[in-house]
Amino acid sequence: MKLVKFTTAYDAMLLTTLALMLSKGYRPKTRLGHHLTLVNYARYILGKNFENLTATYNKMRQKRNELIYGVESATGTEANHAVSTAERYFKVVEDKIAQDNPQQKLWRP
Secondary structure, rough: OOHHHHHHHHHHHHHHHHHHHHOOOOOOOOOOHHHHHHHHHHHHHHHHHHHHHHHHHHHHHHHHHHHHHHEEEEEEEEHHHHOOOHHHHHHHHHHHHHHHHHOOOOOOO
């Protein structure tokens, strides 16, 4: 359950970053390293004000890779932290997209 919670939070951040890229007219190529490309793009676009958040995003990317390939496991604390980070990240990106183009808006269920 912790693995699912952690990877779902990470995947939400990945899709949020994809929405950010698409809002700017870009789309990443799906090839080896595209997750890192998305993290680096988020770091570049969100800037210094969100360095800690994008650094956490990158750590989550590395942890997710280890989890997927069975090298490591996630604790309940890590899974909960991943979910709260994903929620904060979504809000930051949502605000950035609205600031850059008020006519665009991320859809929330």
